[in-house]
Amino acid sequence: MIQVPPRMAKQLPTDKPATMADVARRAGVSPITVSRALSHPSRVAAIKLAAIRHAAQELGYVRHAIAGSLASQSSRTIGTVVPVLSNSIFADTIEGLSEVFEARGYRLLIGSSQYDPLREQRFVEAFMEQRVAGVALTGTTHTKGLRALLTRARIPVVEMWNLPRRPLDCSVGFSNYAAARAMVRHLVTRGYRRIAYIGGPTTMNDRTQARERGYRAELAAAGLPIRESLVRRTPFEFENGAKALSGLLDESPAPDAVFAASDVLAVGALLHCLRTGIRVPQQVALAGLDGSAIGSQLAPRLTSICFPRREIGACSARLLLDRIGGAAPGTIEDLGFELILGESA
Amino acid sequence: MIQVPPRMAKQLPTDKPATMADVARRAGVSPITVSRALSHPSRVAAIKLAAIRHAAQELGYVRHAIAGSLASQSSRTIGTVVPVLSNSIFADTIEGLSEVFEARGYRLLIGSSQYDPLREQRFVEAFMEQRVAGVALTGTTHTKGLRALLTRARIPVVEMWNLPRRPLDCSVGFSNYAAARAMVRHLVTRGYRRIAYIGGPTTMNDRTQARERGYRAELAAAGLPIRESLVRRTPFEFENGAKALSGLLDESPAPDAVFAASDVLAVGALLHCLRTGIRVPQQVALAGLDGSAIGSQLAPRLTSICFPRREIGACSARLLLDRIGGAAPGTIEDLGFELILGESA
DNA sequence: TCAATCGATGGTAGCGCTACCATATCTACG
DNA sequence: CGTAGATATGGTAGCGCTACCATCGATTGA
Numbered sequence: 067m068i069q070v071p072p073r074m075a076k077q078l079p080t081d082k083p084a085t086m087a088d089v090a091r092r093a094g095v096s097p098i099t100v101s102r103a104l105s106h107p108s109r110v111a112a113i114k115l116a117a118i119r120h121a122a123q124e125l126g127y128v129r130h131a132i133a134g135s136l137a138s139q140s141s142r143t144i145g146t147v148v149p150v151l152s153n154s155i156f157a158d159t160i161e162g163l164s165e166v167f168e169a170r171g172y173r174l175l176i177g178s179s180q181y182d183p184l185r186e187q188r189f190v191e192a193f194m195e196q197r198v199a200g201v202a203l204t205g206t207t208h209t210k211g212l213r214a215l216l217t218r219a220r221i222p223v224v225e226m227w228n229l230p231r232r233p234l235d236c237s238v239g240f241s242n243y244a245a246a247r248a249m250v251r252h253l254v255t256r257g258y259r260r261i262a263y264i265g266g267p268t269t270m271n272d273r274t275q276a277r278e279r280g281y282r283a284e285l286a287a288a289g290l291p292i293r294e295s296l297v298r299r300t301p302f303e304f305e306n307g308a309k310a311l312s313g314l315l316d317e318s319p320a321p322d323a324v325f326a327a328s329d330v331l332a333v334g335a336l337l338h339c340l341r342t343g344i345r346v347p348q349q350v351a352l353a354g355l356d357g358s359a360i361g362s363q364l365a366p367r368l369t370s371i372c373f374p375r376r377e378i379g380a381c382s383a384r385l386l387l388d389r390i391g392g393a394a395p396g397t398i399e400d401l402g403f404e405l406i407l408g409e410s411a
Numbered sequence: 412m413i414q415v416p417p418r419m420a421k422q423l424p425t426d427k428p429a430t431m432a433d434v435a436r437r438a439g440v441s442p443i444t445v446s447r448a449l450s451h452p453s454r455v456a457a458i459k460l461a462a463i464r465h466a467a468q469e470l471g472y473v474r475h476a477i478a479g480s481l482a483s484q485s486s487r488t489i490g491t492v493v494p495v496l497s498n499s500i501f502a503d504t505i506e507g508l509s510e511v512f513e514a515r516g517y518r519l520l521i522g523s524s525q526y527d528p529l530r531e532q533r534f535v536e537a538f539m540e541q542r543v544a545g546v547a548l549t550g551t552t553h554t555k556g557l558r559a560l561l562t563r564a565r566i567p568v569v570e571m572w573n574l575p576r577r578p579l580d581c582s583v584g585f586s587n588y589a590a591a592r593a594m595v596r597h598l599v600t601r602g603y604r605r606i607a608y609i610g611g612p613t614t615m616n617d618r619t620q621a622r623e624r625g626y627r628a629e630l631a632a633a634g635l636p637i638r639e640s641l642v643r644r645t646p647f648e649f650e651n652g653a654k655a656l657s658g659l660l661d662e663s664p665a666p667d668a669v670f671a672a673s674d675v676l677a678v679g680a681l682l683h684c685l686r687t688g689i690r691v692p693q694q695v696a697l698a699g700l701d702g703s704a705i706g707s708q709l710a711p712r713l714t715s716i717c718f719p720r721r722e723i724g725a726c727s728a729r730l731l732l733d734r735i736g737g738a739a740p741g742t743i744e745d746l747g748f749e750l751i752l753g754e755s756a
Numbered sequence: 757t758c759a760a761t762c763g764a765t766g767g768t769a770g771c772g773c774t775a776c777c778a779t780a781t782c783t784a785c786g
Numbered sequence: 787c788g789t790a791g792a793t794a795t796g797g798t799a800g801c802g803c804t805a806c807c808a809t810c811g812a813t814t815g816a
Contacts, residue, residue, distance in 0.1 A: 085802060096766050101804060111764065126563055131540040132486060133802035135477050136771050151506055157497040161523065173537070176521050178506065192518065195476040218471055304708045334708065340685070341710040360705060363649045363679065365686040430772060441796050446774060456794065478772035481801050761814075769806090779796075785789095 084125040092121035104129060135197070144386060145175040145193030146202040147186045149271075153302070153330075155356060155375055156204065159226060162379025163202060170387060172199070179204075181270055187212040194219060200386040202379075206230040206237075207272045222389030224382045228272055229400055236389065238382040238399040242273045245371050245403045246280025246327060247287075249353050252369070253323045253411060254288045258351055261285065262296035262321035264310040264331050277327040277355065296321055300331070307334025315350065322350060323411060329356035332368055336410060340364070351411035357404070367408030374401045429470040437466035449474060480542070489731060490520040490538030491547040492531045494616075498647070498675075500701060500720055501549065504571060507724025508547060515732060517544070524549075526615055532557040539564060545731040547724075551575040551582075552617045567734030569727045573617055574745055581734065583727040583744040587618045590716050590748045591625025592632075594698050595670055597714070598756060599633045603668035603696055606630065607641035609655045609680065610672040619644075622672040622700065641666055645676070652679025660695065667695060668756060674701035677713055681755060685709070696756035702749070712753030719746045 357372020
């Protein structure tokens with residue numbers, strides 16, 4: 067650690083920042099006219115508007131949004147909670163949310179729950195203290211306390227990345243269950259019969275739960291047995307995908323295909339094969355779910371299913387804005403999914 | 412799009428949420444005592460504290476943080492701008508920031524500039540309207556307007572991911588220049604002589620600029636010629652790394668090593684080699700920079716340099732809190748970097 | 757000419773909370 | 787016993803802005 071003379075000027079004890087009253091005085095109008103000039107420019111005469119803008123510029127006036135929010139009883143702020151930020155999956159959704167809200171002058175408060183519903187609840191509690199106009203959550207696994215809180219608050223809520231039968235309010239996502247079934251069906255169609263499963267931990271993660279249910283349902287529908295020894299659950303890390311695959315190949319009979327219900331795990335597994343010389347799909351076929359960018363760069367390319375990650379955020383944002391604008395609750399948007407065919411399965 | 416009967420109760424016209432005055436009345440104390448009970452519990456008698464908490468619970472009272480901020484003239488909010496969220500590199504830094512701020516009761520406002528300094532400025536302007544207590548920026552490439560704004564505002568600022576000689580205020584990062592030199596030196600030590608470079612666009616990205624300067628400086632120091640035909644710049648995408656490498660191998664003489672100044676590009680290049688059967692490092696050695704998780708999963712493992720991404724955020728947060736607490740400006744923290752040896756170079 | 761209408765502007769009164777100072781009660785000590 | 791200090795509580799006065807209503811002059815039509 068070193069200390070340098072900072073560029074920032076050391077000045078006299080901070081003179082307070084200019085207020086609307088200061089701007090009004092300088093522009094020769096009343097404070098309320100300044101307020102209007104900044105938020106409803108069309109309602110102020112052009113000549114005064116110019117004078118006010120000039121005065122504001124000269125004084126280096128910066129609007130005090132906090133005071134504005136208190137007076138207008140509206141914060142123009144939205145809160146969102148995602149499981150993790152460092153997974154680009156949810157980061158894309160946040161970029162989608164941001165883009166729409168930004169264009170409409172809304173701020174976005176972001177929390178990462180680390181897959182812990184209690185942490186999610188804490189974030190939403192903090193959002194309520196900020197009097198957010200709406201909340202966007204990931205998934206449908208919430209604490210009782212959070213459900214109660216949101217029901218009482220009666221603010222718009224959207225649950226993303228899933229399609230609950232009975233949403234808290236609105237929902238934007240796709241069927242994780244159907245996606246998993248579609249992929250398993252694809253494997254069955256290709257002639258694979260001993261299809262193993264690698265998924266994330268199911269505790270507190272409804273997306274993972276739905277995917278695992280889809281896997282089981284499709285196997286059953288195809289008349290194939292479900293062997294519990296071929297079902298593995300492990301946290302979302304490349305290494306874990308590799309380990310799980312390695313373990314599955316030690317089973318006897320070994321699976322002829324592996325469906326990894328998350329691309330992190332699938333890519334980890336595929337890279338393990340590339341490292342150790344296991345031929346994909348000849349020795350074992352591999353399929354993922356998420357449509358991650360890296361999957362299409364591998365050889366063989368990973369067969370996966372992709373979701374409109376960014377659009378989930380953008381659509382959720384639009385829905386929340388509609389709700390804030392008075393639209394009815396209860397909308398559910400299914401944005402679907404798409405099978406990406408690689409050579410891995 | 413479908414409509415379902417929402418779980419949310421349709422109720423009478425929203426009764427206003429409870430205020431401190433309501434809680435005070437119910438608990439038989441004055442509003443100011445309620446305020447103290449919530450923010451300085453130790454200054455209130457235990458018996459009243461219990462009564463107040465009970466009353467708040469019964470009324471479903473939620474603190475109005477906006478009113479509190481206005482009255483106390485302190486928002487307990489920090490603003491941060493990163494280039495993109497969807498790159499886990501910066502997401503890790505944000506998680507580091509969040510973790511520290513959350514523990515101290517601060518909120519974090521997040522903006523993504525998309526590598527556009529004007530967008531960065533817009534975000535900081537929005538932060539100022541929220542009267543943030545501090546700002547954390549990525550890099551040192553800022554507009555004149557932003558510099559002026561921050562200088563005038565005289566709030567704590569930390570610039571992350573770089574070590575400016577003359578920071579705006581504080582800085583937490585490492586030397587991108589030294590990291591690039593270290594990697595090129597490593598390649599030279601290994602006996603490579605025609606070392607090519609793939610980097611990101613240098614416009615408005617001081618990290619990329621420093622890395623490219625480091626590459627050139629180390630080549631010069633080693634007495635090796637700098638061939639402009641072996642220097643490529645391209646946006647951070649796997650495909651672009653692949654294309655750039657492919658182009659470099661068409662040069663004659665072809666490079667015997669390629670230094671990609673970002674792991675996205677390096678991994679893209681390495682995967683291209685795996686796909687097309689180019690042997691690494693025999694035909695061409697490959698080195699990256701960022702220490703991404705995927706690099707260590709490939710065969711050969713990617714030689715790279717890793718940075719304490721999360722710690723950059725955590726350290727920045729602590730520094731900002733210190734500054735808010737009155738510490739002197741001008742601190743620069745060099746968190747260093749570490750060479751990760753793989754088989755790729 | 758006068759009432760009706762409209763657009764532009766201003767005065768007043770809070771939004772819900774906390775800082776500041778004042779007050780009241782209690783303990784400690786010479 | 788009186789005063790100083792500590793502790794607990796309350797009253798008052800804003801924080802900086804905007805909603806609401808009032809006002810005022812200008813325009814319009816009968």
